[in-house]
Amino acid sequence: MSLGWAILPLFIMVITMVITIINLEQGPHIPLIVGTTVAAIVAWKHGFKWSDIEEMMYKGIKLALPAVVIIILVGLIIGSWIGGGVVATMIFYGLKIITPAFFLVTICVICSIVSLAIGSSWSTMGTIGVAGMGIGLSMGIPAGMIAGAVISGAYFGDKMSPLSDTTNLAAGLTGTDLFVHIKHMFYTTIPGILIALGVYAFLGNRYKSSNIDQEGINQTISMLDQSFVISPWLLLVPLAVIVLVALKVPAIPALIVGILLGFLSQILIQGGSVADAVGALQSGYVIDTGNAMVDDLFNRGGLDSMMYTVSMTIVAMTFGGILEYSGMLQSIMNQILKFAKSAGSLIASTIVACFATNATCSEQYISIVVPARMFSTTYTKMGLHSKNLSRALEDGGTLTSVFIPWNTCGVFILGTLGVGVAEYAPFAILNFIVPIISIIYAMTGFTIQKISEAEKLAILNKETVEL
Template sequence: MSVDIKKRHIPVWWAVLPLAIMITAMVLTIVVFKGEPHIPLIVGTTVAALVAWKNGYAWTEIEEMMFRGIRLALPAVIIIMMVGLTIGAWVGGGIVATMIYYGLKIISPSLFLVTIIIICGLVALTVGSSWATMGTIGVAGMGIGMSMGIPAPMVAGAVISGSYFGDKMSPLSDTTNLASGLTNTDLFDHIKYMFYTTIPGLIIALIVFFFLGRNFGSGKIEQGGISQMMADMQANFVISPYLLLVPLTVILLVALRVPAIPAIAVGVVMGFFSEIIVQGDTISNALAVLQNGYTIDTSNEMVSELFNRGGLMSMMYTVSMTIVAMTFGGILEYSGMLQAMMDQLLKVVKRTGSLIASTIGACFLTNATCSEQYISIVVPSRMFASVYKEKGLQSKTLSRSLEDGGTLTSVFVPWNTCGVFIYGTLGVHAFAYAPYAILNFSVPLIALFYAFTGLTIAKMKNANQNETNRKIESAQ
């Protein structure tokens, strides 16, 4: 049963305390003791609960704050589990091996990084999910790139850049719809307005990865290693072009506006039967792969690293991380601690440039504190809507800033659900791929450039200003 939470004022110095302790514990645990981020977040949650209790909240209210935070993350938890099932089914069914095999035959090493950005971008644009793209095409891309001798962080950066470009520009994306909906902005106006920051970011990423890829031309990689890997894949899997119908079917379903989860479920079922019918495995083994992931015994370390993965249980680290992070984020948001910190940030807002910069900064701060990109869109949208109205800015200016600062920067926080998901799926830590997630950090920088120069900033016309104000006020 839901419990009503009566808002209480929390001084900013109290609000900052849980965040400061959590970050300190996170640095000590990860950097010094080489541990995992769960315990620091639990420490932060404990301190946040004590601060809330000290400022007058009852334990039932604090529990409700945590439950609300977890409920907000449940859609992400479902996607995480579906991706784990997909990876297991597609590895066991030989689908990933087939994509890697033909990718190695077709794609030039020097153009691989550019190619994988474009492919991931197109798939994410069609599917509307960066996570689904990274969990399928991205996994295969990691295998192809690493087989060509390209460092894993560099490949991961290209996969992330392409996946987030497609996700950001897709009308099927949950974050894209969330940002436009919360700001009362027409969805396609929102997407078209994001072209000004996202397309230049994509061009920068393509140029950088084009020059990086030149270091991995055919004359500079170990061709014998690739040939051996292809031979090992043929020895362990049935490689067939017909297996490519599985990912193509999923893409087609989403293109026909089938919701992402049912479409991914179809891919899981097709992968499951591919393992039984095409690969000749037993139903018992195929079920075990869905649960615990695929295991392969080979002397080729690269093949073992690529194909020993997937399954529902492989995502439990990410699921537990998501739940722990959202308990912390739930207390910070619903107790008003996050609001107290944001209010201090708003005091420095004087001009349009500082307003947009504050929005992007607030989105990143929310990503770091609440560990969830959805909250990084929801909370700043509530806080800044009236300020954008007062400054005479169109709502799409706010919606674009939320995406530039919230959606894209989530990948840089190792304990954010996005950072954890990428680590669990692509096997690369956020600190390692961060320098190569070029689109993700170039777009916020472009947005800041526009903010302080006034370029592409959409201001309200007098004719429709009152109507826009009314819509914003009715949504709050």
């Protein structure tokens, strides 16, 4: 398929998206449906039957089903933890312990540690991140700034954890030893997180205690104490989930345990009825304290609150499925490969391709899978070690997914933290600084490791035999 036909659906989708979001102030669902329709017409024009096009859409949706399950469970866990007083307890003690000047640094570090332990940025944002938003907002810190610190921390741990699915995926697809892959990512990710923490420390100085309405913080603490039973024992609920995942219990069973514990906490500790607890799971927790900020923070969660995110994910993946399986995406990638004349330009092209896949296919996993398949042989032919490719996949794919409003990651963050891409993007420091560092390394040759001619021939011969 020619490049012109391949980019036509993407071009029309982006134009429609800009008009719909900026001018009409509506959501991105309809532009994605428009893009899917145009992609289907282009595929049909190039000889695909309607049954083939339907199958492409179904395949795209199937790829996102694990993410859909996690999205639903996170909605349930937010509802149950708010109803059970778990989130209120974390915010209560957080307001008493954390000072505003160090809040952004602290929440970023905490999210890094938790995500590193459990290997999931989504689970971290859906639990620790939600509480962090409450603490930061109570201190008068802008929502985008808080979300940026939460996202940076959560994605640092996700990227560097041996338990992370994206980390294992990038290593596995490129044939790189897992811990060799993680060690190679230290060169880009550690400087990235240090820069992020430095920026958060600088920003935090604007929110020293002298500039904060301490009376407002005290009022929030008092309101939480009046509205919920606050107990340090409730902190065992998130701790239990973290321990389970650290013990390599899969994310879904671990989250279900967290939901059950939150459900029981609402009934046994908060004194709510079974009907109230079930309602919190279905429709979210409902509270009326008279304090607008507290009400806005706690009136949320539940299965229903995630349906916007679920529908967005499904629509986005129908678009991505047609682009992927009709060959449109491959046509775009082939054009990108034409610029890869050297090792540096190849790695830079990989990072750009990962970002482009995040934008076109709307799914973080595809942004790793497709470029891995397309660039692997080229890396070998240029005599580059596979760990260069695996690192580029994570630097360009895993981290940049949060900057696409219609990507499953961007949609999840909006549904979970209540903050849109435009608001948090300038403060998600790690997520945009690491790809920049990675491209600089590629152009200078720093940390780029090559293989011998014998190793190169052995790998190419093995690939030929497998084919």
